[in-house]
Amino acid sequence: MPLHRIWYSPGAISEQDKESLAAHITKLYTSFGIPSFFVYVLYLPVEEKNFFVGGKKNRKFVRIIVQHIARQFESNKRADQFLEKYESILAPFIKERGLDWEVSVEQTDRNLWRENGMEAPLFNTIAWKEWVRLDKAVPYDEKDNVIVD
Structure with a gap:
């Protein structure tokens, strides 16, 4: 942020x-x-x-x-x-x-x-990309906090 x-x-x-x-x-x-x-x-x-x-x-x-x-x-x-x-x-x-x-x-x-009480996902992970796509902090599964690119 x-x-x-x-x-x-x-x-x-x-x-x-x-x-x-x-x-x-x-x-x-x-x-x-x-x-x-x-x-x-x-x-x-x-x-x-x-x-x-x-x-x-x-x-x-x-x-x-x-x-x-x-x-x-x-x-x-x-x-x-x-x-x-x-x-x-x-x-x-x-x-x-x-x-x-x-x-x-x-x-x-x-x-x-923390963002809305959540740890932000790592950059370039599935979870991060979802935060970018939705343009807001959303809960995510830790398995989606793995770098993909």
Whole structure:
């Protein structure tokens, strides 16, 4: 489950842009075989009086923390490739609007995650493919949690 927390000054990202950016972020993950219901994007407006960068109030800064649980990067090269794609998605909404930003990705232990109280199936298993097909978490038999490809 990727969770994207985006802190921004009110007005820096429009309601229309929020929907569009969330759709682009979701499409990135579904292109990697992640079901769309795993992708969460939270917009967290922070009033200028509460947003400081370098000890000074700031209304042009966006802070993004991405938390990955379902899958981990296999290598630094894969992480770099992801960040390049992610930055290209952000560009029209942040960079091209003259905002400053920072992105970090956290990778947490998959064993400490549950979806609707269930352990998520392993990637590329029969059970995983069913979660992708249905786009929701459904109970599965452990025999379907075996990698098939």
